[in-house]
Amino acid sequence: MRVCIIDDNQTNLKLLECVVREVDCALQVDTFLDPRVALEYCAVSTPDLVLVDFMMPDIDGHQVLRELRSRPSTQDIPIVMITALGDRSIRQKALELGATDFLTKPIEPYEVKARLTNLLALRQSHVYLQDRNQWLADEVLLATRTIHEREEELIVRLSKAAEFRDPETGSHIVRMAHYSRIIAAGLGLNEEECGLIYRAAPMHDVGKLGIPDRILLKPGPLDPTEREIMQRHARIGHAILADSESALIRKGAEIALSHHERFDGSGYPNGLAGESIPLVGRVVAVADVFDALTSSRPYKEAWSVERARAYLEENRGTHFDPACLDVFLAAWDEVMRIHLRCADLKVFPTAAPDVATSP
Numbered sequence: 001m002r003v004c005i006i007d008d009n010q011t012n013l014k015l016l017e018c019v020v021r022e023v024d025c026a027l028q029v030d031t032f033l034d035p036r037v038a039l040e041y042c043a044v045s046t047p048d049l050v051l052v053d054f055m056m057p058d059i060d061g062h063q064v065l066r067e068l069r070s071r072p073s074t075q076d077i078p079i080v081m082i083t084a085l086g087d088r089s090i091r092q093k094a095l096e097l098g099a100t101d102f103l104t105k106p107i108e109p110y111e112v113k114a115r116l117t118n119l120l121a122l123r124q125s126h127v128y129l130q131d132r133n134q135w136l137a138d139e140v141l142l143a144t145r146t147i148h149e150r151e152e153e154l155i156v157r158l159s160k161a162a163e164f165r166d167p168e169t170g171s172h173i174v175r176m177a178h179y180s181r182i183i184a185a186g187l188g189l190n191e192e193e194c195g196l197i198y199r200a201a202p203m204h205d206v207g208k209l210g211i212p213d214r215i216l217l218k219p220g221p222l223d224p225t226e227r228e229i230m231q232r233h234a235r236i237g238h239a240i241l242a243d244s245e246s247a248l249i250r251k252g253a254e255i256a257l258s259h260h261e262r263f264d265g266s267g268y269p270n271g272l273a274g275e276s277i278p279l280v281g282r283v284v285a286v287a288d289v290f291d292a293l294t295s296s297r298p299y300k301e302a303w304s305v306e307r308a309r310a311y312l313e314e315n316r317g318t319h320f321d322p323a324c325l326d327v328f329l330a331a332w333d334e335v336m337r338i339h340l341r342c343a344d345l346k347v348f349p350t351a352a353p354d355v356a357t358s359p
Contacts, residue, residue, distance in 0.1 A: 001120060002028045004047035006038045006064060007082070008056045016051055019112045023120065035059040039067055042074055048123045049116065050079045051103070054090055062093055069098040076126065078119040082107070151248045152199060158206050171342060172291055173202035178338045179287035179328065186327030187283070196251050201284050203252035204259045207237025234260050234269045251280060259284040264318045282321040286312065286328050289319070294339065305339060 001024075005016050013031045020029050030047070032038035035056055042050070050068065054061035061081050068074040078100040083090050091102055101115055181198040189197070208216055211233050215226045222230055237256030241249050257269070258281025265273030293308040303311075309329070316325050328335065 001048040007053040176287040200251035207233035210236040
């Protein structure tokens with residue numbers, strides 16, 4: 001541990017240094033005749049204890065105390081003010097400025113050693129608690145990161161399960177996740193929320209795991225009964241993901257249930273309209289439909305991006321939230337980069353591929 005002694009009298013410095021070394025010979029003791037030099041030293045090398053005389057020319061002990069307490073690195077260290085007997089007002093001011101203890105001139109070595117022993121023990125305990133708190137914070141951060149990694153692994157595995165049912169699903173969920181993040185960012189959502197939507201969006205159609213292959217992979221239009229069965233995937237997906245302790249999985253449940261709602265109220269499963277549809281559902285609706293239109297399916301060929309864009313524009317305010325759609329179309333160049341860059345990806349990546357530059 002390090003002790004800093006500040007006194008403009010060389011004799012006093014030597015006496016105090018000897019007393020401090022008797023407390024513990026392993027202590028590093030730094031002495032300063034000039035308080036300015038001492039303050040510069042403390043700015044780069046934080047002491048564990050400071051002894052400072054009050055009566056010094058130019059800069060007195062109060063000024064030193066005020067300066068040390070104004071710095072984050074020395075806000076909590078013990079500072080002992082050395083004063084003459086009877087300087088009551090000086091002591092009161094020192095207490096207001098944050099002095100920890102006082103020594104009275106002429107000093108009594110036994111008293112000094114006892115007080116300094118207690119203060120150094122207090123400082124050592126404080127440092128230990130700080131280190132332990134930092135260790136605990138690091139452990140919490142590590143545990144949180146592990147939980148997030150497991151959540152993302154769950155998404156990847158669910159996405160792979162969906163891919164086995166529908167070979168096109170892998171690349172679809174990669175692209176629509178990126179599109180969803182573009183829209184969320186354009187709407188002004190913070191980075192944390194944008195990241196949450198990006199990671200949760202791929203779970204939007206996980207409920208299709210509960211749809212029979214004869215309907216999911218039917219090479220043609222669905223009849224009314226088949227369409228009603230297909231539409232159940234929104235509720236199935238919500239049931240799979242709902243009531244999780246994970247914010248990410250809960251967000252996925254919200255998306256699964258709401259991404260087929262339409263802005264005019266004609267969607268499913270709850271016929272919600274306008275802003276009664278959760279924002280994430282309105283965001284993902286644009287991303288999902290655009291990519292579905294430009295992807296091949298068992299029942300249709302892929303549309304051109306121009307035709308898909310025209311469809312989105314025609315359905316602004318009916319199928320799609322105008323605000324979400326306008327943001328998406330305003331970022332068209334970035335959308336096209338994602339459309340081309342992610343065309344061949346078959347599983348959702350745990351880290352987003354670089355889509356900021358042209359392929």
